[in-house]
Amino acid sequence: MDKVEIRVSYFASLRDQAGMAEEKVALVSCSVFEVYQMLARKHKFDVAGRFIQYAVNSNFVDRDYVVAAGDHVVFIPPVSGG
Amino acid sequence: MEIQFSVVSNEIVPVVLANEAAGAVVTFEGRVRNHNDGRGVDRLFYEAYEELALSEGNRILTEAERRFDILKIVAIHRVGLLEIGDVAIWMQALSSHRKAAFDACEWAMDEIKKSVPIWKREDYSEGNPEWLKGESIVSADTDRYDRQIRLPEVGCDGQAKLHAAKVLVVGAGGLGTPAVEYFVRAGVGHITVVEPDFVDVSNLNRQISYGFADVGRLKVDVLHRRVQDIDHSVEFVPVAEKLDEINVEALVASHDLVLDCTDDFAAKYLMNDACVGAGVPLVTASIHRWQGQILVVDRGPCLRCLLPVPPPTFCVGTCEEEGILGTVAGFFGILQANEAIKFLLGVDGGLSDTFLAVDLRDYSVLRINRPVRSECPICSTGQMTSLDSDIEVELCTVVGGAGIVFVDVRQTPSPQELMDLVTDCVVLGSVEEAVERGAEQIVLVCQRGRTSLRRAFCLRDEGVRNAYSLVGGIDRLMKERDA
Incomplete structure (x- = not known):
């Protein structure tokens, strides 16, 4: 299957754990949830995918949203500090 | 700018407005009467905060010309000592047809009484003269709020709205303390703070209302004293309790707006559900190291539209574990107060369907549109999903x-x-x-x-x-x- 390239941004603790604010990723098109699972393994994220808020191109999306080439995906983990 | 509203200390001399297009001239005179509220009045003494009275008076008359189909409207207000029968305010409106001029005069008089800072002292026949405020609260220390009243979005009307507002602040920590202090300074009339904790020395890097001498004391008590120091006229209600399922509804329902300044997901969702239920807007913020996020829940999408169930507390870091710089907490606490004040003034904040996150290390800003989710268990018909409670x-x-x-x-x-x-x-x-x-x-x-x-x-x-x-x-x- 053809791969698509997307841009991924990390937020809050994910940014710290990934050691980067964003990266470009080439993958076989799948849901944002699956993209997260893949990158969570790579970066050893300790937040489960169910607690992530997924945004694509400045809109929040459901976790089964399927990414397309050129999408800008943002993973936002829950933040509660106050 | 053409002067439409003036304040004079001698007898008012009516001006004659000439305009050939005017088919109607309506003149109104407000005079000193010999009684008020069943008491005999001998004379009146008017005092103005002149600079502000002029700008506010002119604003009202300009607005009257915009609202009504009139050619011109002017007004003169008298200050100083007035005897029975003296003219206290004189107003004239010109229009092609009479109705607009009548309506404009009536509207402008109401507005002037409401928000122009002119006070009167009534000298009664039986003694004990009394200072009376206008119909709205334009506090005697208008000077205190002068710099914000000058903003077109605030004005005396806006100041009165802030004075009448009741806000609930949950959490008196890094977000809550700066928010409360700015509320007080802005003239928010009633502030309830819910916080069961005591001041710890590790709080002092960000919780700006507390000092070293306060360590070990109840936060709401220290904050109460701090608020009184800034403005003793603020009604401050300390609630030294943890927010829970039992107290949340009554607390939320008795306020105009709620500020979530907690670091606890369970509390955030309790407020979310109670606020959506009661139709009370919620301004919520969270911080993580250099980043923070803020969103407003007000008739649009709620927290559960983003994440249907709160994550367990241990799944996210707290300031205690992750570390936080005082300035970052302060920035977001003030941002919350800013959104709240805008809401109380009726200024659209633009955050009720947007999630805003700012990184104060590199100043990257994230704005994401939040839709109402049809599966949201609170806003819509969705079911409350289970969170693997057996885990x-x-x-x-x-x-x-x-x-x-x-x-x-x-x-x-x-x-x-x-x-x-x-x-x-x-x-x-x-x-x-x-x-x-x-x-x-x-x-x-x-x-x-x-x-x-x-x-x-x-x-x-x-x-x-x-x-x-x-x-x-x-x-x-x-x-x-x-x-």
């Missing part, structure tokens, strides 16, 4: 079961130590090994039960449905052994 287990409920495997998931695992604590049980070094062995239940163990819970959720999302986390971790096992 945390106690030793007594798992020991003895066949096919149960313990995995030490600490950064530097010590399976032997764990084995000594859970005698007669299988202890493995890695989750992969446990999955390969086809274990029935894979129980993750760490030092305190936090890392293991995070890992268990991650594993379940990866499809390992039989992952569990041991509550309390090694620490608790040791305590139970020694007990």
Whole structure:
């Protein structure tokens, strides 16, 4: 299957754990949830995918949203500090 | 700018407005009468905060010309000592047809009485003269708010709205203390603060209302005194309780707006549900190291539209664990107060369907549109989804079961130590090994039960449905052994 390239941004603790604010990723098109699972393994994220808020191109999306080439995906983990 | 509103200290001399297009001239005179509220009045004394009275008066008359089909409107207000029958205010409106001029005069008079800072002292026949405010509150110390009243979005009307507002602030920490102090300085009339904690020395880097001498004291008490120092006329209600299912509804329903300044997801969702239910807007913020986020729940999407159930507290870091710079907390607390004040003034904040996150290290800004989710259990018809509530287990409920495997998931695992604590049980070094062995239940163990819970959720999302986390971790096992 053809791969698509997307841009991924990390937020809050994910940014710290990934050691980067964003990266470009080439993958076989799948849901944002699956993209997260893949990158969570790579970066050893300790937040489960169910607690992530997924945004694509400045809109929040459901976790089964399927990414397309050129999408800008943002993973936002829950933040509660106050 | 043409002067339409003036203040004079001598007898008012009516001006004659000439305009050939005017088919109607309506003149109104407000005069000093000899009684008020059943008491005989001998004379009146008017005092103006002149600079502001002029700008506010002119604003009202300009607005009258915009609202009504009139050619011109002017007004003159008298100050100083006035006798019975003297003209206190004179107003004239010109229009092509009479109705517009009548309407404009009536509207402008109401507005002037409401928001132009001119006070009158009535001298009664029986003595005891009294200063009376206008119909709205233009506090005697208008000077205090002068710089914000000058803003077109505030004005005397806006100031009166802030004075009449009742806000609820939950949490008096890094977000709550700056927010409360700015509310007080802005003239918000009523502030209730919910916070059960005592001041700790580690709070002082960001919780700006407390000093070293306050360590050990109840936060709401210290904050109360601080608020009184800034403005003793503010009605401050301290609630030294934790927000819970029992007190949340009454607290939310008796206020105009709620500020969530907590670091606790359970509390955030309690407020969310109560605010959506009562139709009270909620301004919520959270901070993580250099970043913070803010969103407003007000008739649009709510917190559950983003994430239907709150994550367990241990799945996210707190300031205590992750660290926080005082300036970052202060920035977001002030941002919350800013949004709240805008809401109270009726200024659209633009955040009610947007999630805003700012990174104060590199100043990157994230704005994301939030839709109302049709599956939201609060805003729509969605069901409250279960959060794998079985994921945390106690030793007594798992020991003895066949096919149960313990995995030490600490950064530097010590399976032997764990084995000594859970005698007669299988202890493995890695989750992969446990999955390969086809274990029935894979129980993750760490030092305190936090890392293991995070890992268990991650594993379940990866499809390992039989992952569990041991509550309390090694620490608790040791305590139970020694007990």
